[in-house]
Amino acid sequence: MAPIRRRGNKIKGVQLTVMTVGASGTGRTTFVNTLCEADVLSHKYSDDASTAHSEAGIKIKAHNVDLEEEGVRIQLTIVDTPGFGDNIDNEFAFQEITNYLERQYDDILAEQSRIKRNPRFKDSRVHALLYFIPPDGHSLREMDISLMRRLSPRVNVIPVIGRADSLTKSELKAFKRRIMEDIEHYDIPIYNFPYDVEEDDEETIEENTELRNTLPFAIIGSEEEIEIDGEPVRARVYPWGVAEVDNPQHSDFSRLRGALLNSHLNDLKVLTEDVLYETYRTEKLSRGAYSDNRESTILPEELATQSVRLKEEQLRREEEKLREIEMRVQREIMERRQELLAKEEALRHLESRLASQGQNSPY
Ligand SMILES: Nc1nc2c(ncn2[C@@H]2O[C@H](COP(=O)(O)OP(=O)(O)OP(=O)(O)O)[C@@H](O)[C@H]2O)c(=O)[nH]1
Numbered sequence: 001m002a003p004i005r006r007r008g009n010k011i012k013g014v015q016l017t018v019m020t021v022g023a024s025g026t027g028r029t030t031f032v033n034t035l036c037e038a039d040v041l042s043h044k045y046s047d048d049a050s051t052a053h054s055e056a057g058i059k060i061k062a063h064n065v066d067l068e069e070e071g072v073r074i075q076l077t078i079v080d081t082p083g084f085g086d087n088i089d090n091e092f093a094f095q096e097i098t099n100y101l102e103r104q105y106d107d108i109l110a111e112q113s114r115i116k117r118n119p120r121f122k123d124s125r126v127h128a129l130l131y132f133i134p135p136d137g138h139s140l141r142e143m144d145i146s147l148m149r150r151l152s153p154r155v156n157v158i159p160v161i162g163r164a165d166s167l168t169k170s171e172l173k174a175f176k177r178r179i180m181e182d183i184e185h186y187d188i189p190i191y192n193f194p195y196d197v198e199e200d201d202e203e204t205i206e207e208n209t210e211l212r213n214t215l216p217f218a219i220i221g222s223e224e225e226i227e228i229d230g231e232p233v234r235a236r237v238y239p240w241g242v243a244e245v246d247n248p249q250h251s252d253f254s255r256l257r258g259a260l261l262n263s264h265l266n267d268l269k270v271l272t273e274d275v276l277y278e279t280y281r282t283e284k285l286s287r288g289a290y291s292d293n294r295e296s297t298i299l300p301e302e303l304a305t306q307s308v309r310l311k312e313e314q315l316r317r318e319e320e321k322l323r324e325i326e327m328r329v330q331r332e333i334m335e336r337r338q339e340l341l342a343k344e345e346a347l348r349h350l351e352s353r354l355a356s357q358g359q360n361s362p363y
């Protein structure tokens with residue numbers, strides 16, 4: 001028998017988009033290459049990437065890479081943003097990053113409003129933003145606070161300390177504490193591994209509490225391997241010792257990797273799609289919450305476009321409902337037909353039994 005060919009049942013794996021943001025030289029490129037175990041990002045920007053999103057002066061680039069984590073294929077998209085420094089251009093960079101995040105929401109909003117969906121549409125919403133804090137050992141800078149504050153309503157911000165081996169263990173501990181105090185003080189809604197004491201099981205609560213207590217993740221990245229006891233180990237070598245990437249005593253790299261690519265991948269996606277995107281969508285359609293520095297009045301042509309979109313969406317929903325009803329009716333017809341066929345078959349069976357009984361009868 002010829003094998004049954006089914007369309008669309010190829011195992012695709014899961015897709016995840018992670019953005020890296022932070023001051024220049026905080027180790028973003030090294031981290032990405034360590035995470036992917038490949039040279040995904042180069043240490044110098046080139047202009048030839050086909051996925052380049054070129055804005056005046058700043059470039060935000062998306063890079064796709066396939067990974068495997070615990071047997072699951074992950075299509076990872078890394079969106080790197082250019083590093084920025086302590087200069088007046090920071091405001092421009094902040095705006096570009098916000099624009100990028102919102103543009104991905106706008107794209108899906110437009111796609112969902114179409115009557116006919118584009119089967120090749122790619123959902124490029126960013127599920128996690130790793131914010132790299134430089135290891136200066138003081139506390140958050142004004143720039144870090146304002147950037148995380150502005151981006152947190154749009155994306156799951158996960159703060160990390162880059163090049164964490166620049167600090168001693170006790171310096172790092174104190175630095176982490178001050179950072180979290182600032183985040184709390186300024187009420188920055190970062191991704192803090194949320195859980196619900198009533199709903200979640202003990203294991204989840206324990207795991208999330210532990211990850212929350214690790215924040216911000218102290219990262220050591222390295223594109224080089226050394227040999228320790230005959231085993232290859234990713235590490236940075238210093239005259240006074242070795243800082244190992246995957247050793248939980250040295251860095252939070254493996255904890256972050258596990259959360260991103262395994263334990264919290266789904267949570268990050270659900271929060272992005274059901275909470276952050278939905279909030280943006282509601283804001284965009286009602287334009288109510290845009291009071292800070294944005295224009296809150298709606299132009300008549302925008303209103304018209306919005307109402308056309310809403311109508312299109314309504315039409316699409318009705319179309320979907322009709323399709324569902326049609327399918328249900330068809331299913332019912334099929335079931336009735338099968339019942340009928342079964343009854344006919346039973347009747348034929350009965351007739352032939354009666355006929356053979358008639359032949360065998362002595363009368
Ligand atoms: N000590 C230490 N140095 C690091 C670490 N990660 C990266 N570096 C070094 O820091 C420098 C900057 O690293 P990159 O990964 O290029 O930093 P970046 O944030 O991508 O920098 P730009 O793209 O230039 O903004 C390089 O010399 C790296 O070798 C780390 O974990 N520890």
Ligand SMILES: [Mg+2]
Pocket residue numbers: 028029030042043
């Ligand atoms: Mg870089």
